[in-house]
Amino acid sequence: MSGFSPEWLALREPYDLRARCPAVLDAVVASLKGCPSVMITDIACGTGSTLRALAPRLGPVQNWRLADNDLSLLARASTMARPAGVTVKPVPLDLTRDLEAVLDGPVDLITTSALLDLVSDSWLERLTVEVAARSIPVYAALSYDGRIEITPGDPFDAAIVKAVNEHQRTDKGFGPALGPAAGHAAIARFEALGYTVVNGTSDWVIGPNERDIQMEIFAGWAGAAREIGDLSLADTVAWLTRRRDAVAAGRSSIRVGHVDVFARPKGKR
Numbered sequence: 001m002s003g004f005s006p007e008w009l010a011l012r013e014p015y016d017l018r019a020r021c022p023a024v025l026d027a028v029v030a031s032l033k034g035c036p037s038v039m040i041t042d043i044a045c046g047t048g049s050t051l052r053a054l055a056p057r058l059g060p061v062q063n064w065r066l067a068d069n070d071l072s073l074l075a076r077a078s079t080m081a082r083p084a085g086v087t088v089k090p091v092p093l094d095l096t097r098d099l100e101a102v103l104d105g106p107v108d109l110i111t112t113s114a115l116l117d118l119v120s121d122s123w124l125e126r127l128t129v130e131v132a133a134r135s136i137p138v139y140a141a142l143s144y145d146g147r148i149e150i151t152p153g154d155p156f157d158a159a160i161v162k163a164v165n166e167h168q169r170t171d172k173g174f175g176p177a178l179g180p181a182a183g184h185a186a187i188a189r190f191e192a193l194g195y196t197v198v199n200g201t202s203d204w205v206i207g208p209n210e211r212d213i214q215m216e217i218f219a220g221w222a223g224a225a226r227e228i229g230d231l232s233l234a235d236t237v238a239w240l241t242r243r244r245d246a247v248a249a250g251r252s253s254i255r256v257g258h259v260d261v262f263a264r265p266k267g268k269r
């Protein structure tokens with residue numbers, strides 16, 4: 001499964017939903033409480049997981065603009081089942097080129113998930129400066145933060161994790177990616193712009209019976225390690241084989257660290 005394939009996004013969505021930090025989500029919901037209708041723009045929406053996570057917690061009239069540069073994901077997002085009163089407008093757009101276009105107009109909240117670890121520091125600066133200029137609150141969930149725990153341990157885990165974190169910092173289309181530094185960089189940038197920030201961890205905690213996602217994660221990490229190239233092919237394959245055996249035997253569990261952030265301009269709820 002590729003990084004943004006609909007199959008991968010569907011596989012990870014329940015784990016993302018379970019992981020979202022409740023305190024951050026509560027702060028987002030509280031900030032919109034009592035609004036008769038809300039206008040929300042979700043950037044890098046994929047198939048619409050943030051809408052599915054947030055919409056049931058918000059008021060009855062919600063207008064969502066869903067922005068992504070992948071037309072096939074956007075088509076799925078715009079045809080998803082959703083509660084009455086929730087409208088969706090797909091916005092096909094490349095965030096590296098046309099970010100500002102999607103921030104203009106009346107917007108009560110910008111949301112995103114699993115995006116900030118893909119972007120560069122300069123793109124993050126552009127996002128934070130542009131939203132601050134418009135006084136828009138931002139809910140950015142599920143930024144990978146570099147923490148990985150695998151049980152049972154394996155002698156090659158440290159080398160694989162090092163390679164994964166190095167791969168995280170390679171260019172994903174926005175320039176050199178922030179990778180594990182993204183969450184904390186976002187908090188620092190929003191605070192420097194006078195925002196109030198609520199943040200918390202949103203780790204994937206994946207148990208021994210959750211085999212399909214573990215198989216995909218381990219395969220993805222082995223692929224990342226191959227691209228970085230510090231570990232030999234033989235060692236990488238041997239590691240992946242031991243990991244797959246442990247998953248198949250129901251002996252494997254993993255925790256993957258993420259950070260959720262809700263940043264709002266001071267003075268706004």
Ligand SMILES: C[S@@+](CC[C@H](N)C(=O)[O-])C[C@H]1O[C@@H](n2cnc3c(N)ncnc32)[C@H](O)[C@@H]1O
Nearest residue numbers: 004044045046049068069070094095096113114
């Ligand atoms: C990891 S996925 C997250 C999708 C969704 N937010 C979720 O949590 O399921 C990253 C998303 O960013 C989108 N994306 C990547 N680069 C983009 C760009 N330059 N402009 C717009 N969207 C982009 C991808 O198409 C994909 O939907």
